[in-house]
Amino acid sequence: MHSFDADTLALVTAVINGFMAIVWLLMVRSFRIAPTAGALLSGAYALFVPSLLCLQCHSWWPGSLGLWPQSYSTLAGFALMSLGVRRLMRLRQRWGDVALIAGSAGLLMLTGAFAKSGTGPSLLPLVLGSSLLSIACARDVLSGGRALQPAWLTALLALPFLLTGLLLLLRAASLLWLPGAGGFFMQGSLDRSTLAWLYLLMTLLIALGLVSIVVMRLVARIHYMTQRDPLTNALNRRAIASELRTLQAQVERGQRHSLVMIDVDHFKRINDQFGHAAGDAALLHLVAVLQANMRELDRLGRLGGEEFCLLLPHTTQNDAGLVAQRMCVALRQQSLQWLGAPIAMTASFGVAACQPHDSQGDTTLAMADWLVYRAKSAGRDRVCVADPEAMLGRMVAAT
Numbered sequence: 001m002h003s004f005d006a007d008t009l010a011l012v013t014a015v016i017n018g019f020m021a022i023v024w025l026l027m028v029r030s031f032r033i034a035p036t037a038g039a040l041l042s043g044a045y046a047l048f049v050p051s052l053l054c055l056q057c058h059s060w061w062p063g064s065l066g067l068w069p070q071s072y073s074t075l076a077g078f079a080l081m082s083l084g085v086r087r088l089m090r091l092r093q094r095w096g097d098v099a100l101i102a103g104s105a106g107l108l109m110l111t112g113a114f115a116k117s118g119t120g121p122s123l124l125p126l127v128l129g130s131s132l133l134s135i136a137c138a139r140d141v142l143s144g145g146r147a148l149q150p151a152w153l154t155a156l157l158a159l160p161f162l163l164t165g166l167l168l169l170l171r172a173a174s175l176l177w178l179p180g181a182g183g184f185f186m187q188g189s190l191d192r193s194t195l196a197w198l199y200l201l202m203t204l205l206i207a208l209g210l211v212s213i214v215v216m217r218l219v220a221r222i223h224y225m226t227q228r229d230p231l232t233n234a235l236n237r238r239a240i241a242s243e244l245r246t247l248q249a250q251v252e253r254g255q256r257h258s259l260v261m262i263d264v265d266h267f268k269r270i271n272d273q274f275g276h277a278a279g280d281a282a283l284l285h286l287v288a289v290l291q292a293n294m295r296e297l298d299r300l301g302r303l304g305g306e307e308f309c310l311l312l313p314h315t316t317q318n319d320a321g322l323v324a325q326r327m328c329v330a331l332r333q334q335s336l337q338w339l340g341a342p343i344a345m346t347a348s349f350g351v352a353a354c355q356p357h358d359s360q361g362d363t364t365l366a367m368a369d370w371l372v373y374r375a376k377s378a379g380r381d382r383v384c385v386a387d388p389e390a391m392l393g394r395m396v397a398a399t
């Protein structure tokens with residue numbers, strides 16, 4: 001553990017910070033991932049590099065510069081880090097708080113430097129300000145991560161920020177008690193290289209934590225996209241088939257669920273008369289009307305073209321018929337507004353209860369499909385509800 005001295009470890013930490021600055025910049029520029037948070041974090045990491053490198057070059061640059069570059073770049077780095085973390089956790093930005101902490105720390109250093117005329121800024125405000133900002137990051141990860149990740153994982157991500165904040169707080173305390181301690185790392189009870197190791201470890205953990213937040217968000221987004229129809233954002237065919245299989249399995253255990261198949265009437269005419277864009281808008285309008293008339297646990301999916309499927313868990317066929325009737329009337333009454341003019345739109349609905357002994361839901365789907373066909377034949381703009389006995393007889397006869 002102690003085979004490296006503190007300066008070498010600070011150099012390694014600087015390299016890691018530089019690498020992370022490039023990683024975040026790449027994510028922002030090349031992939032447009034978390035653009036604002038990424039830019040702020042990239043800036044923060046870039047600012048930490050000179051603050052760590054200054055430990056090495058301190059001896060040979062102009063004495064008048066003293067600790068100024070190191071002090072301010074560290075403080076500015078923590079300020080940007082704090083803003084970046086808030087943005088990454090999708091919390092309302094607190095520019096005022098960050099400006100207050102960083103500004104007052106900067107001002108204190110400035111006044112301290114003038115008071116001591118040329119001795120360079122006092123490190124105390126810098127370390128205290130950085131510590132507060134790092135603790136604020138831990139708090140933001142905890143509050144922003146509540147909705148996203150399991151609690152233990154959020155706590156794990158917040159921990160390195162908290163430890164860094166506490167280390168800096170300890171350092172501030174040592175500066176207060178030992179005002180002569182001029183170096184970046186704390187002197188006293190813990191030796192410099194142990195502290196350098198701890199800072200290096202915290203840097204690594206924070207970098208991993210921040211990147212893993214983005215990776216988890218991306219995985220969740222990709223999972224969401226594989227389940228959705230890109231135009232209407234309703235569930236796609238694969239996702240609705242999977243939901244239907246789940247309901248069918250519950251039917252075997254005595255639950256009662258229903259399915260509604262919906263097909264827009266004369267959709268081709270809308271496309272032909274008003275153009276494909278109007279057709280797309282009509283599909284979005286249909287989904288909006290259906291969603292306004294369904295419960296949160298109901299599932300709406302697009303099977304393809306202008307054909308949709310609505311799963312109604314814990315709903316009898318009769319109740320599902322009433323829901324479909326409500327949707328049919330709502331669609332008839334709320335015409336699509338296209339370029340300032342109304343376009344009348346209706347749909348045909350087929351309603352069937354989820355059938356037993358139908359693990360894939362094929363029979364249920366076929367029944368609802370057949371009922372839509374019947375609604376179309378009977379003049380469209382209506383709901384047909386299954387009569388299971390009569391229907392199964394007819395479907396068997398038809399095959």
Ligand SMILES: Nc1nc2c(ncn2[C@@H]2O[C@H](COP(=O)(O)OP(=O)(O)OP(=O)(O)O)[C@@H](O)[C@H]2O)c(=O)[nH]1
Binds near residue numbers: 231268278280305306
């Ligand atoms: N705008 C648009 N049109 C689509 C989309 N998917 C399929 N269509 C069109 O939807 C139309 C479906 O026409 P048909 O199957 O004849 O059905 P219909 O005109 O609604 O007639 P009925 O169902 O008998 O009332 C076709 O012209 C497809 O090109 C889409 O995503 N956007």
